[in-house]
Amino acid sequence: MAGPLVGIRVLDLGRFIACPFCGMLLADLGAEVIRVERSGGGQDRYLGLLAPTGDSYGFTNYNRNKKGISLNFERTERGREILNELIKRSDVVIENFSPEAARALGITYKDLKKVRQDIIFADISAFGTTGPFNHRLGFDQIAKAMSGAMAVSGFPGPPTKEQTPHIDYMTASLTAVGVVSALYHRERTGEGQMIDTALLQTAVTIMAPTIGEWEIGGKLRQQTGNRSPWIGPSDLYKTKDGRWVMLAIITSSIWRRFCRFIDRDDLAEDPRLNDDLARWEHRDIVDPVVAEWVASKTAEEIMTAAEQVPIPAGICHEQTEVASHPHVKAREMLTEVPYPDGSSKMLVTGLPIRMSGTPTEIQRSFPAVGEHNEEIYCGLLGYSREDLTRLAEEGII
Numbered sequence: 001m002a003g004p005l006v007g008i009r010v011l012d013l014g015r016f017i018a019c020p021f022c023g024m025l026l027a028d029l030g031a032e033v034i035r036v037e038r039s040g041g042g043q044d045r046y047l048g049l050l051a052p053t054g055d056s057y058g059f060t061n062y063n064r065n066k067k068g069i070s071l072n073f074e075r076t077e078r079g080r081e082i083l084n085e086l087i088k089r090s091d092v093v094i095e096n097f098s099p100e101a102a103r104a105l106g107i108t109y110k111d112l113k114k115v116r117q118d119i120i121f122a123d124i125s126a127f128g129t130t131g132p133f134n135h136r137l138g139f140d141q142i143a144k145a146m147s148g149a150m151a152v153s154g155f156p157g158p159p160t161k162e163q164t165p166h167i168d169y170m171t172a173s174l175t176a177v178g179v180v181s182a183l184y185h186r187e188r189t190g191e192g193q194m195i196d197t198a199l200l201q202t203a204v205t206i207m208a209p210t211i212g213e214w215e216i217g218g219k220l221r222q223q224t225g226n227r228s229p230w231i232g233p234s235d236l237y238k239t240k241d242g243r244w245v246m247l248a249i250i251t252s253s254i255w256r257r258f259c260r261f262i263d264r265d266d267l268a269e270d271p272r273l274n275d276d277l278a279r280w281e282h283r284d285i286v287d288p289v290v291a292e293w294v295a296s297k298t299a300e301e302i303m304t305a306a307e308q309v310p311i312p313a314g315i316c317h318e319q320t321e322v323a324s325h326p327h328v329k330a331r332e333m334l335t336e337v338p339y340p341d342g343s344s345k346m347l348v349t350g351l352p353i354r355m356s357g358t359p360t361e362i363q364r365s366f367p368a369v370g371e372h373n374e375e376i377y378c379g380l381l382g383y384s385r386e387d388l389t390r391l392a393e394e395g396i397i
Helices: 018-028 057-062 077-088 099-105 109-115 140-147 166-189 199-215 252-261 276-281 283-295 299-308 326-330 373-380 385-393
Strands: 009-012 032-037 067-070 092-095 120-125 193-198 234-238 244-248 313-315 334-338 345-349
Touching (some): 009 018, 018 032, 018 092, 018 120, 067 373, 077 109, 077 373, 092 166, 099 120, 109 120, 120 166, 140 166, 140 199, 166 199, 193 199, 234 283, 244 283, 244 299, 252 276, 276 283, 299 313, 373 385
Parallel strands (some): 009 032, 009 092, 032 067, 120 193
Antiparallel strands (some): 234 244, 244 313, 334 345
């Protein structure tokens, strides 16, 4: 693999999404990422709807490009000793145990520095390693609720959780940025360090402008469904053929272009609609005009017109339509990898980061449980095959 992180070894002790996706990004960038899980498979391997391989669809996506070994370090002292051998030979360790569990297992930055002084250690948790809630467990949806994001999402009524776990994915991405930055720092100084990221911090980061609207401006954000607040018009509109399209007629220049296109120069010159906030406040005037125009055309006619104006627009696709979309296919946003046994193929995410000078690539599929045990234990650590057999018999791997 010719990525920019070639030669870097990452030990991935994570599960679920935030940590494994971070590991996947580092693997895409060329690092050798070794996923460590229990001999029966990690919890996230079997969580939720299972693919034909017997693994969850999430697992198959954010563990592709990694090597996989089994090691029961959580329950055996010998397993912990072997983990330390792996840490000595790794540049980076990433994990998302709760801080309390990490301390109990001896997997803290203080512990790992004793094994390798210049180790880079990424600790991903729900609430971070400090603060009164640092001992609590949490997932993406907990952070969404606590950050206020759910209270402002959805249509007027109860708080609404967005279905995609974007807090997990953004936390993973921020952690990967931290790891790459720490590697750059170590290259210059020889010093390792700890990266501390938290789901709630990520959620609050995303919500900061909205929170500021209240704390500084005294404005309380309301639930506005699919309409973007304070700006617009930006909403989901129904077409003549029963489809839905999202239009984002944001900024005055785009608004004026749109008005001229639909022969409503009077709206473009209306002093009541001279900026985005004004158009939001007078949405009772603006929205019916846009809705009527969209309702007079099919979804494809709207998209053709949107290119002519031009305005930002997109058809609201069903889950069943995305994989066959020509742009998704052209950029290989989704791709196929073989099952670990080679019997068939699984659809997974393509490369989210493209680089011209140090190309990224998908080199391998998601690993089966312990698929690379022999390569790592015998090759990297120098164990014999007899050692491997004995470790398996003793329940260590």
